[in-house]
Amino acid sequence: MTGTLTDTAVDVEGLTVRFRSKRSDTTALDDVSLRVAAGEFVSIVGPSGCGKSTLLKVVAGLVRPSSGSVSLLGEPVTGPQRDIGFAFQRAALLEWRGVRKNILLQAEMRGMDKARAARRADELIELTGLAGFEKALPHELSGGMQQRVALCRALLHEPPVLLMDEPFGALDALTREQLNAELNRIWRETGTTILLVTHSIAEAVFLGTRVVVMSPRPGRLMRTLSVDLPAERDYAQVMTDSRFGELTREIRQLLGSVESH
């Protein structure tokens, strides 16, 4: 599907995004370049308002660059992209649909083969521990379960690239760890390229093969750190790994140093 690891999945070159309105003129991103190889897991951290969400939306083709270029899987991004899965901080589910039907929205919109989509939905429901809740409405689910549904929906069409914008931000620590472990497994098993925006440094390091640290607005890439930990990660193990400690400390320093200036 995505070829070898050396293929470029996402290529951002000199990206600048300005938002103009009557009242304000904001530069959200300033000359950002980022190349993500297929199969990589890139975590993005940075102070709030530094343009992390904007970066994902540009990659998805939902926001147009003011200058610079973006390509996805070798094709320039000019409009909304279909070869992606997108998950937001809020689950954004259809409140009138049960779990399974919420997941299948993806298939309906894309006109996917019904039987195949149904099978895939059941797989994902199983994988994310939603079995038994297929018909439950969103308001009957906990926040963690709602996020699982959103994740299943984002994965249903087996997208080569998955974009996640603080998907676990609203969850309690325990649920978050659980979902992190699940996401790590899904990533290893599917080989999906993942861009994850998060405000948790631990989460960024635990999940990423690379962590991109951004500066405050206008967002620039301040530093990119490789996470030299094995691909398969166990929470208890990683947390006590000295390398994990070093990396999180370094990132915290980077973010702290900009805040004190």
Place this chain on the structure above:
Amino acid sequence: MTSTTASNDVQPSAGEEPGPPAPGGPRARIELGARFLRFLEAMWRPAILLGLVFVLWWVATAREWVANYLVPTPKQVWDRIIAEWSSLMYHSYVTLYETVIGFVLASVLGLATAVLIAYSRTMDKALYPIVLFAQVIPKIAIAPLLVVWFGNGLAPKIILAVLIAFFPVVVSGVAGLRSTDHELLELSSTMGASRWQTFRKIRFPNALPHLMAGEKVAVTLAVVGAVVGEFVGASEGLGYVLLLANGNLDSALLFAALILMSLIGILLFVVVEVAEALLIPWHASRRSVTPLTTS
């Protein structure tokens, strides 16, 4: 429409979804039963109040605290309804017919207008002032004009019912369509959804709770529209009966007509409530979750 794609203008963000998720999981069937129970529970207070008013009416008229030609006794009204049963049923049918046709037309036209307004900024600017203007004209003032234009038949009554019921449908429809979660619309465009798919699967169902609230207001107003139309020029319908009774100082008949009009309004309101419960059980259940489990 308000572009969900690559426009970098500042857009009004969609309203946040209210409330934390609630536990429990009753299904639609249980829902209807529960709704009925809640209905009964909600009804006993108004029922008692209504009973008191009735008793007061009875006593006041029986003791002749008010003159009989002003307020008839309940018995007189009842006898009158029985005596004129077939005629009153015919006139009720005419008013009901005008009301229902007017309400249905108002719903269809109102929803279409709401879609135009919600999807197109140009239409928003062009249509909203007209809609508002149509709303603020006193309907009673244009009723005679409609009779001059369309004669004494059903047309002017239906048009009045449409005019008066139209506004709440438009306003609630626009509010509902605009309340769609912005991120859902973005998600939809990354799914490659067409505008029609997005409308049918996301925006319209999302608008239904708002819309149904407007429909409930609209249906009660439609009755008013039909009756006002009958006041101005008619030879049938409850409005006509009311005017006739008034002219003859026939208070029993007048009260009979009033009661029947109210019954039509209540009946139609209940029909819309039931339609709402069937159409959006998910919304009803959201308002009335009984905790079965705790999470």
